[in-house]
Amino acid sequence: MTDFEKRGGVHGVETRADDGKKTLIGYAAVFNSDTTIGDYFIERIAPTAFDKAIKGDVRALVDHDTGRVIGRTKSGTLRLAVDERGLRVEIDVPDTADGRDLWTLVERGDISGMSFGFRVTKQEWDETGDLPKRTVLEVELYEVSACAFPAYDDTELGMRDLNSARQEAEALAAERDKRAKDAAAAARRVAEKRATMEQKIRGIRQG
Numbered sequence: 001m002t003d004f005e006k007r008g009g010v011h012g013v014e015t016r017a018d019d020g021k022k023t024l025i026g027y028a029a030v031f032n033s034d035t036t037i038g039d040y041f042i043e044r045i046a047p048t049a050f051d052k053a054i055k056g057d058v059r060a061l062v063d064h065d066t067g068r069v070i071g072r073t074k075s076g077t078l079r080l081a082v083d084e085r086g087l088r089v090e091i092d093v094p095d096t097a098d099g100r101d102l103w104t105l106v107e108r109g110d111i112s113g114m115s116f117g118f119r120v121t122k123q124e125w126d127e128t129g130d131l132p133k134r135t136v137l138e139v140e141l142y143e144v145s146a147c148a149f150p151a152y153d154d155t156e157l158g159m160r161d162l163n164s165a166r167q168e169a170e171a172l173a174a175e176r177d178k179r180a181k182d183a184a185a186a187a188r189r190v191a192e193k194r195a196t197m198e199q200k201i202r203g204i205r206q207g
Contacts (some may be wrong), residue, residue, distance in 0.1 A: 008115025053141035
């Protein structure tokens with residue numbers, strides 16, 4: 001998947017055990033928190049980013065490894081919610097090798113971060129500051145992960161999006177410039193025709 005991106009942070013992962021069910025709780029994303037991506041641009045996740053995405057079929061993974069599934073929204077073992085802080089995640093940890101290992105690592109504090117895999121479907125760029133700022137407005141969400149090293153990578157994808165935004169802005173500016181020039185040329189033609197007509201009228205009156 002060429003436009004698949006990963007982001008995350010050490011926002012904290014909690015453990016909760018009720019009636020034998022073990023649940024991990026944390027935030028895969030925090031809203032309106034600026035993050036510098038590879039010293040190339042600043043990224044901010046808008047509160048609207050996951051409104052549609054959490055309604056899809058999303059997996060919970062360990063370290064973005066698709067072979068290590070530990071939950072899924074479709075089965076109810078992964079629950080996603082958007083609140084004032086960000087994208088809240090609850091994972092009912094399975095009684096598998098991955099699940100048991102993950103639970104132990106979180107309890108020990110060895111794993112304390114969460115991340116998410118996504119594709120941007122709507123964004124805005126602002127280049128008025130020292131670094132371009134990307135505001136992610138809407139995404140397709142594929143997975144959330146418990147991670148030892150939450151990812152802030154895929155700078156090439158972000159730069160590609162920035163270049164696309166620049167090209168689109170340049171095309172719009174060129175189109176606006178062309179329309180302005182066409183309008184000015186049309187106005188000149190009208191003025192010339194009017195002047196020619198007035199000259200003919202004066203000639204007729206003088207004759």
